[in-house]
Amino acid sequence: MELLQFTDKGIWCAAGDFYIDPWKPVQRAVITHAHSDHARWGHQSYLSEHAGIPLLKLRLGADIHIQGVAYGENIFLNGVKLSLHPAGHMIGSAQVRVEYNGEVWVASGDYKLEADGISVPFEPVRCHTFITESTFGLPVYRWEPQQQLFSRITNWIYENQQAGKASVITAYSLGKAQRLLYHLQDKVSRIMGHGAITNVNELLLSQGYPLPTLERVTPDIPKAAFKNAVIIAPPSADDSAWMRRFTPYSLGVCSGWMQVRGHMRRRNADAGFALSDHADWNGLLQAVTATGASKVYATHGFSSVFARYLGEKGIDAQEVTTAYGDEETIINPET
Amino acid sequence: MRRKSPPPMAMKKPLLTRKHNTVQQFAQLVQLLSNSTKTNEKLDALSQYFATAPDKDKTWVLALFSGRRPKRTVNSTQLKNWCIQATGLPEWLFNECYLTVGDLAETIALLLPPHTHPASFPLYHWLQQLQQLEKATEAEKQAFILQAWDALDDSERFVFNKLITGGFRIGVSQKMMVNALAKTYDIPAATLSHMISGNWDPAQVTIEALLHQSTSGADASRPYPFYLAYALEDTPAGLGPIEAWQAEWKWDGIRGQIIKREGQLFVWSRGEELITDKFPEFTPLTGSLPDGTVIDGEILTYANGSPLPFQTLQTRIGRKNVTRKQLQEAPVAFLSYDLLEWEGADIREKPLIERRSILTQLIDLQQQPALLLSPEVNAASWDELALIREGARAQISEGLMLKKKSAPYQVGRKRGDWWKWKIDPYTIDAVMIYAQKGHGRRSNLYTDYTFAVKDGDQLVPFTKAYSGLTDKEIAEVDNWIKRHSLEKFGPVRTVEPKLVFEIAFEGIAASNRHKSGVALRFPRINRWRQDKPVSEINTLDDLKTLLRQSGSPEDKV
Numbered sequence: 001m002e003l004l005q006f007t008d009k010g011i012w013c014a015a016g017d018f019y020i021d022p023w024k025p026v027q028r029a030v031i032t033h034a035h036s037d038h039a040r041w042g043h044q045s046y047l048s049e050h051a052g053i054p055l056l057k058l059r060l061g062a063d064i065h066i067q068g069v070a071y072g073e074n075i076f077l078n079g080v081k082l083s084l085h086p087a088g089h090m091i092g093s094a095q096v097r098v099e100y101n102g103e104v105w106v107a108s109g110d111y112k113l114e115a116d117g118i119s120v121p122f123e124p125v126r127c128h129t130f131i132t133e134s135t136f137g138l139p140v141y142r143w144e145p146q147q148q149l150f151s152r153i154t155n156w157i158y159e160n161q162q163a164g165k166a167s168v169i170t171a172y173s174l175g176k177a178q179r180l181l182y183h184l185q186d187k188v189s190r191i192m193g194h195g196a197i198t199n200v201n202e203l204l205l206s207q208g209y210p211l212p213t214l215e216r217v218t219p220d221i222p223k224a225a226f227k228n229a230v231i232i233a234p235p236s237a238d239d240s241a242w243m244r245r246f247t248p249y250s251l252g253v254c255s256g257w258m259q260v261r262g263h264m265r266r267r268n269a270d271a272g273f274a275l276s277d278h279a280d281w282n283g284l285l286q287a288v289t290a291t292g293a294s295k296v297y298a299t300h301g302f303s304s305v306f307a308r309y310l311g312e313k314g315i316d317a318q319e320v321t322t323a324y325g326d327e328e329t330i331i332n333p334e335t
Numbered sequence: 336m337r338r339k340s341p342p343p344m345a346m347k348k349p350l351l352t353r354k355h356n357t358v359q360q361f362a363q364l365v366q367l368l369s370n371s372t373k374t375n376e377k378l379d380a381l382s383q384y385f386a387t388a389p390d391k392d393k394t395w396v397l398a399l400f401s402g403r404r405p406k407r408t409v410n411s412t413q414l415k416n417w418c419i420q421a422t423g424l425p426e427w428l429f430n431e432c433y434l435t436v437g438d439l440a441e442t443i444a445l446l447l448p449p450h451t452h453p454a455s456f457p458l459y460h461w462l463q464q465l466q467q468l469e470k471a472t473e474a475e476k477q478a479f480i481l482q483a484w485d486a487l488d489d490s491e492r493f494v495f496n497k498l499i500t501g502g503f504r505i506g507v508s509q510k511m512m513v514n515a516l517a518k519t520y521d522i523p524a525a526t527l528s529h530m531i532s533g534n535w536d537p538a539q540v541t542i543e544a545l546l547h548q549s550t551s552g553a554d555a556s557r558p559y560p561f562y563l564a565y566a567l568e569d570t571p572a573g574l575g576p577i578e579a580w581q582a583e584w585k586w587d588g589i590r591g592q593i594i595k596r597e598g599q600l601f602v603w604s605r606g607e608e609l610i611t612d613k614f615p616e617f618t619p620l621t622g623s624l625p626d627g628t629v630i631d632g633e634i635l636t637y638a639n640g641s642p643l644p645f646q647t648l649q650t651r652i653g654r655k656n657v658t659r660k661q662l663q664e665a666p667v668a669f670l671s672y673d674l675l676e677w678e679g680a681d682i683r684e685k686p687l688i689e690r691r692s693i694l695t696q697l698i699d700l701q702q703q704p705a706l707l708l709s710p711e712v713n714a715a716s717w718d719e720l721a722l723i724r725e726g727a728r729a730q731i732s733e734g735l736m737l738k739k740k741s742a743p744y745q746v747g748r749k750r751g752d753w754w755k756w757k758i759d760p761y762t763i764d765a766v767m768i769y770a771q772k773g774h775g776r777r778s779n780l781y782t783d784y785t786f787a788v789k790d791g792d793q794l795v796p797f798t799k800a801y802s803g804l805t806d807k808e809i810a811e812v813d814n815w816i817k818r819h820s821l822e823k824f825g826p827v828r829t830v831e832p833k834l835v836f837e838i839a840f841e842g843i844a845a846s847n848r849h850k851s852g853v854a855l856r857f858p859r860i861n862r863w864r865q866d867k868p869v870s871e872i873n874t875l876d877d878l879k880t881l882l883r884q885s886g887s888p889e890d891k892v
Contacts, residue, residue: 139424140432140445259445261369262437262779266806268372305431312425 003098004105004131006297006320011107011131013098016080018047020096020107023323030082032109033093034059034174037324047075049084051120052092054203055174071120087111088122089277090175091204097125106291107131112276113283114146116179118209124290132288133324134298135278136256137306143256143280149273150183156252156271157188161228166249170269173197173234175277176254178204178211180232185212192217192226194233194242217242238267256280288315300324357455360388361396362490365497369505377507381515390542391459397545398537400512404501405537408468409476411439411500417477418443421484434772434826435779440496447484447492454486461495466538510747520546528746533557534609555596558603559629559675559683560746564736564753571717571737571756581687581740582712582720584732585755586670587645587842587856588635589652593617593669593706594676595624602634615657616667616705623701627679630671630694631744632709637668642731645856646844670709671698672736675744683744690744727758728885733841734758760839760857761881763873764864766832768794770816773801781816781828782809784860786838788851790875797851797878800838803860812863835872837861843882853878 005012010022010029018028025042032038034048034055041060048056050068057064069075071094074083084094089110096107106127115121143149153169160167171177173196181201184191191214193201198216205211217231226246235253237243243251253269256276264272279287284306288296296317298307303319310317367380385393398405419429424446436442461483468476487495497503513531517524530546534556574580590605600621602611611617614634636643636651647665651657674694675683682690698708712735714720720735727734734757742752765786773782783801787794804812815834822829842856 138432138435139422139428140436140442142445260436260779261441264370266780270370272370302431305428309425309428 003100003103004107004129006322010323013077013080015100016077016082016098018077018082019043021109021324028077030084030096031056032087032096032107033089035090035110038109049092049094051207052094054207055092055200058200058203059174085125086120086123088113088115088119091119091178091209093119095125097127103128105129105131106293108133108287110135110278111287112279113286114143116146116277117182118178118211119175122287124287126292128293129295129297130288130291130293131297131299131320132284132306133278133300134284134303134306135301136276136280137284137298137302137309139281141256141259141274141276141280142282143259143274143276146183146275149275153180153252153254153273153275154184154187156250156273157184157230160250163250164227164248166226166229166231166246167252168231168233168243168246168249169252169254170233170235170238171254171275173200176275177201177232177234178209179275179277180254181211181214184230188230190225190229191215192221192229192231194231194237196234197232217245358458358461358487358491358494359455360384361392361458362494364396365494365503365505366490368507372506374511378511378515378518381507381512382518385516385519389457389459392457393542394537394540394545395459395462397512397516397531397542398535399498399503400507401509401531403535403537405462405466405498406469407499407501408465408471409480409499413473413476414443414480414496414499415439417480418446421481422446422448437773437779440500441493443496444489444493450485450488450492452482452485453488462498463538465498516546522546524746528560529557532560555599556594556601556603556609558592558594558601559631559681559744561590561592561605561631562745562753563748564755565748565750567737567754567756571720571754574737574754577714577717577720579740581691581738582714583672583709583736583738584712584727584730585734585736585757586633586635586642586709587731587733588633588642588648588670591632591634591669592675593620593624593628593630593632593671595620595628596626596679598626600624604634613651613657614667615662617669619703620701620706623703625678627676628697629674629676630669630697630706631673631675632669632671634667634669636665637670637707638666642670644731644844645842646854666705668705668707670707672709673744686741686743687738688740724756724758760841760861761843762837762839762861763788763877763881764835764867764871765797765838766794766869766872767830767834767836768796768832769827770830771827780809781813784812784836786836787832788873788875788878794832795851795875797849797853797875798838798840798855798858800836800858800860803839804863808863832869835864835867835869837864843878843885845882851875851878853882 001014003013003015005014009019009024009026011020018030019026020030021032021038022029023040027044029043029046031046031048031052034052039056039059044065046056046064046066048066048068050070053066053068056066069084071084071086074081081099083097085097087093087095087109089112093109095109095111098105104127106125108131110133111122113122157167169180171180177197181191191212193214193216195216198214201211201214231246233243250270252271252273253267254273254275256274256278257263258272259274288310294316296310296315297320298317299320299322307317307319364380364384368377371377415429419426432446433439433442436445464479468479483495484492513524513528517527533554535545535554592603594601600611600617601609602614602617604610636647650661650665651667671694674690677693695708698706712723714723724735734755737754737756739752745752765788767784768787769785770781771783773780783799785796785799787796816828816830819831820828821831838858839861840855840858844854845852846854
């Protein structure tokens with residue numbers, strides 16, 4: 001029997017009797033990170049990296065039964081050795097290493113290779129079998145270095161200010177929004193946020209993360225205050241009455257999908273920035289190589305393309321269907 | 336696992352520093368135009384561009400955005416193959432990328448490795464270089480393209496590739512460009528529109544020459560901008576007394592202008608394409624029409640005193656050399672609407688009634704079988720006219736045109752003086768059976784559908800259609816398709832025959848190229864019939880009944 005199996009509830013370790021990021025309620029869930037398609041409600045017990053606990057509680061309720069472990073700390077479940085390793089996707093995000101009878105598997109969760117300044121950077125883990133995400137597993141997805149990208153965002157903000165417009169940036173509230181705040185904090189004078197984002201920010205500030213304080217957009221803020229300001233909003237606020245209050249404004253969307261013009265034009269954004277917390281094509285290839293794995297499973301994203309390409313490069317690779325969604329059905333893959 | 340390092344594409348090339356007046360400026364303009372959804376923003380960007388760009392670049396931009404595409408010297412397949420070689424990617428992976436991106440020029444720009452020999456040149460430099468490749472060997476072309484890719488950054492590469500593949504679909508209408516130029520150069524839009532129409536080569540003409548010529552000294556072939564009508568949404572009663580209006584049949588052919596100046600004849604289509612050579616029927620007019628004459632009208636296939644169905648005209652479109660057989664089976668005539676220039680003078684400001692009276696006399700005197708007058712349709716009241724309009728299909732017409740007798744001939748699409756009063760389209764309820772992803776803005780969304788009608792217990796595909804749904808509906812249908820696919824054939828999916836749509840179309844003709852035996856004209860989705868079960872859709876017999884009623888010959892085309 002394989003050490004990890006793909007079942008209708010999630011990735012299951014029979015020997016250790018636990019699931020990794022299960023999408024149906026189970027006894028014991030090992031969670032790679034706090035995004036909603038990986039961390040679901042209703043499990044008897046949760047296990048995550050220490051830094052993920054407050055975020056999971058914010059998402060799933062303070063009463064969940066959760067155990068924290070540190071990166072690299074070994075724990076044993078029914079004789080199976082389990083440890084978490086930095087995935088660099090967001091605060092507390094981890095790859096799950098599972099070892100039993102000398103065989104090592106790693107499930108990546110979501111990851112990126114570039115250090116974002118806030119989460120612990122990705123570390124490759126050697127293994128025999130690697131289960132990798134492949135959200136952006138197409139060679140057209142190739143990120144520019146973030147310093148370059150942030151300077152483009154900053155320039156866009158300055159241009160908006162010269163035109164007397166507010167800059168509204170949509171970014172996923174958990175992860176992407178903090179990355180933006182961290183990198184923009186010294187460059188702009190006034191940053192405001194949607195409630196969904198200020199909530200997360202307050203929580204992280206109380207945990208001691210190096211983030212700026214974020215002013216919450218409330219109905220009593222005079223319209224004049226929005227002029228020249230930067231406002232960070234979740235993608236769901238796009239084209240809402242909430243957003244119209246900032247008029248005149250320019251809308252910038254931060255998402256890896258913005259790499260392709262067609263996606264950008266569909267969003268009706270004034271500007272699109274391909275800022276992603278997922279590995280790009282080169283990042284995925286680099287990560288796979290670094291594991292030294294002889295067997296690879298590609299999950300959510302362009303999994304069939306990525307698996308086929310690895311196969312042609314001599315790596316035994318296969319696509320697997322998970323509830324983390326694929327390129328076709330997932331509407332907001334950043335969750 | 337690393338991306339292959341770029342092949343040695345570097346040639347001897349001076350390293351120039353980046354300047355403002357380069358193709359970069361054009362790349363930024365294209366980016367802004369394609370992202371913006373606001374007309375004013377686009378207008379400002381264009382006007383700003385025309386105020387600051389190098390003169391030679393302006394002329395090219397004007398040409399590119401008004402459909403004057405430079406001659407293709409490199410084709411799409413070559414570009415694709417060279418990109419595959421330069422990146423070392425397998426062809427199937429390139430194709431996957433293209434399916435997602437939906438645009439070849441963009442796919443290539445995204446796939447190429449970062450440039451290693453950045454160089455900056457103005458737009459016209461690249462275009463001239465491309466033109467010079469016409470007689471080059473394949474190897475020389477490849478060397479030039481690889482060198483160019485290695486000099487340009489991602490956004491520049493995209494526009495460079497677009498210059499080759501053609502078709503900047505970035506939501507810039509001719510009207511918008513004319514308005515931007517009018518703003519920059521302070522010339523009235525109507526005058527400007529005329530100045531930039533006609534035959535000119537951006538490699539030969541300067542923008543100053545183009546914009547400073549007077550009408551009289553202009554290129555003899557230059558057409559006037561067409562006046563286009565809006566659809567009448569209400570009944571014509573709101574237009575006032577019928578006596579103030581002239582009604583004509585609305586013909587379904589090719590809108591055109593016949594120009595006779597300096598002893599030469601020119602025939603233009605509304606797409607500003609010179610089509611004189613395609614229609615030898617008009618050659619005798621060279622001798623008979625007086626110099627300084629411009630007639631507006633419609634090119635139709637026409638025999639025995641009446642138009643033939645549009646399908647016969649299609650056998651003449653897109654063919655440079657016409658065979659004798661085609662001339663016999665699909666002879667064309669020009670149905671004249673209006674006279675724009677007479678005795679060398681622009682008479683567009685005169686009221687229609689005056690222009691029409693000169694036109695009528697002119698056509699009478701000509702006695703040319705290929706030059707006819709589009710007849711007026713007379714009625715004593717709007718109600719009577721409405722009745723006459725019901726018979727439009729029997730006239731092989733799409734309805735009526737209403738033109739105000741006192742109005743001048745305007746420029747572009749304007750409300751008020753001209754209205755098209757079309758008959759209602761045919762409609763058929765049909766079920767979706769195949770779906771395919773769209774292109775450009777709709778890449779990666781299933782937006783192109785094939786529809787079927789019932790024939791007993793079979794479903795027979797009869798048309799494709801893709802417009803007419805809102806973005807929200809498209810997203811909903813797209814989502815449904817992804818969950819209800821039966822099979823995948825490359826980009827096409829077979830879906831469960833569940834979703835019913837009302838398909839509207841303007842005409843129907845017999846076709847032996849289609850399984851259903853019919854071909855539709857202008858099919859589009861009218862609405863999504865969420866209220867209608869598949870069991871109640873129309874049948875193949877219903878289509879055949881429409882075919883018979885339309886009077887289209889069943890055994891032709």
